[in-house]
Amino acid sequence: MKFLCADWLLTCDEDFTIIKDGAIVFDSHIVEVSTYEKLQEKYPNENIEYLGTNSCLMPGLINTHTHLEFSANKTSLKYGNFVDWLFSVITHREKLVEKATKKYIDFELKKMIQNGTTTIGAISSYGYDLESCVESPLNVVYFTEALGSKQDMIDTLFADFKAKLQTAQKYASDHFIPAVAIHSPYSTHPFLIREVLQIAKENGMAVSAHFQESKAENEWLNHSCGEFEKFFKSMLDQKSSLTTPMNFLNQFQGIKPLSFTHCVEANKQELEKIKQLGASIIHCPNSNRLLNNATLNLSYLNDIPMAMGTDGLSSNHTLNMFEEMKSALFIHNNLEPNQLAQKLLKSATSGGAKALGVQKGVLQKGYDADIISFILADEIEDQEDIAMAILLHTNSTTHTYIGGNDELHK
Numbered sequence: 547m548k549f550l551c552a553d554w555l556l557t558c559d560e561d562f563t564i565i566k567d568g569a570i571v572f573d574s575h576i577v578e579v580s581t582y583e584k585l586q587e588k589y590p591n592e593n594i595e596y597l598g599t600n601s602c603l604m605p606g607l608i609n610t611h612t613h614l615e616f617s618a619n620k621t622s623l624k625y626g627n628f629v630d631w632l633f634s635v636i637t638h639r640e641k642l643v644e645k646a647t648k649k650y651i652d653f654e655l656k657k658m659i660q661n662g663t664t665t666i667g668a669i670s671s672y673g674y675d676l677e678s679c680v681e682s683p684l685n686v687v688y689f690t691e692a693l694g695s696k697q698d699m700i701d702t703l704f705a706d707f708k709a710k711l712q713t714a715q716k717y718a719s720d721h722f723i724p725a726v727a728i729h730s731p732y733s734t735h736p737f738l739i740r741e742v743l744q745i746a747k748e749n750g751m752a753v754s755a756h757f758q759e760s761k762a763e764n765e766w767l768n769h770s771c772g773e774f775e776k777f778f779k780s781m782l783d784q785k786s787s788l789t790t791p792m793n794f795l796n797q798f799q800g801i802k803p804l805s806f807t808h809c810v811e812a813n814k815q816e817l818e819k820i821k822q823l824g825a826s827i828i829h830c831p832n833s834n835r836l837l838n839n840a841t842l843n844l845s846y847l848n849d850i851p852m853a854m855g856t857d858g859l860s861s862n863h864t865l866n867m868f869e870e871m872k873s874a875l876f877i878h879n880n881l882e883p884n885q886l887a888q889k890l891l892k893s894a895t896s897g898g899a900k901a902l903g904v905q906k907g908v909l910q911k912g913y914d915a916d917i918i919s920f921i922l923a924d925e926i927e928d929q930e931d932i933a934m935a936i937l938l939h940t941n942s943t944t945h946t947y948i949g950g951n952d953e954l955h956k
């Protein structure tokens with residue numbers, strides 16, 4: 547068992563409980579969380595390691611949505627308009643995927659651990675990121691993606707999906723969890739969605755889908771017009787949308803755990819439906835900004851659980867979750883910043899765990915021992931200021947424990 551203590555311990559539980567002079571006991575799971583004083587009394591013969599002046603302990607960060615196969619993008623893709631970006635992805639896809647070698651992806655995963663991420667939701671389009679994800683000490687919920695809207699291709703697409711999923715399932719372990727992703731309502735045929743969701747249901751797998759990311763998507767799904775009209779005509783000779791936002795959402799009845807990424811264009815009824823489904827919304831603020839999509843209105847989410855993701859490097863400059871939270875702090879200028887900082891830290895920990903269906907993200911007895919520590923920039927007088935201080939001044943860790951092992955000092 548390991549014994550650690552720090553000046554501050556953030557549990558990231560529902561009430562955002564903070565323990566001053568906090569301490570934690572863990573092996574692969576968390577055994578106990580309390581004050582240093584109490585744990586010293588209980589374990590008088592153990593040496594509780596003090597992490598230093600202004601040290602802080604909290605749960606590891608959970609990046610619920612990323613696309614590792616697009617890690618090689620720096621300047622290839624067009625930003626500023628969603629449809630232009632999508633065209634540029636299609637144009638450069640092959641070259642980018644080829645460039646994102648195992649070595650390249652391994653390097654990004656290693657950086658994520660240094661930046662305090664302990665769990666990721668990896669959306670895999672081709673399966674080229676499989677080896678890296680299996681070998682990485684990170685916890686990976688590995689989403690095999692279903693994509694394709696051409697009716698006469700459905701059998702082939704479904705067979706291809708099943709083969710990829712079966713390969714992923716061979717590697718299932720405590721830290722590699724196969725799951726299912728639907729690319730989006732505009733790009734995945736409703737029949738294919740139905741079949742794929744059936745498999746997810748039978749296997750109790752987590753499911754995630756992009757939803758209502760852009761104005762173009764919203765106009766196409768509702769009225770078969772807008773910027774996507776040209777896109778679908780030229781790429782697929784398709785004249786109208788195959789589904790509506792509500793018909794799409796209805797297909798997910800009974801799926802758990804479930805998450806929808808972006809949702810910036812979702813209307814009240816659609817948000818209500820997401821809530822009814824018990825799904826989480828995954829917020830990727832940097833990606834939304836770069837593709838000039840709307841800002842997710844956090845005050846509209848009400849009781850819908852929120853998680854955070856960086857999306858891929860195809861629509862971000864970094865996979866660092868501290869950076870993502872910092873961006874969100876400045877983007878959502880309609881919310882009180884201290885409360886927002888707390889909400890973001892909860893979304894990036896316990897919120898992420900809920901979206902992916904894992905027992906992580908809270909420093910509490912029985913949870914997986916995914917724990918990070920870092921040194922705050924300076925002394926904190928009032929504990930209410932700690933969330934803001936972390937978001938402004940932290941972007942890496944001194945220790946990143948995953949399943950109880952310090953992956954930074956092996």
Ligand SMILES: [Zn+2]
Binds near residue numbers: 611
């Ligand atoms: Zn995405």
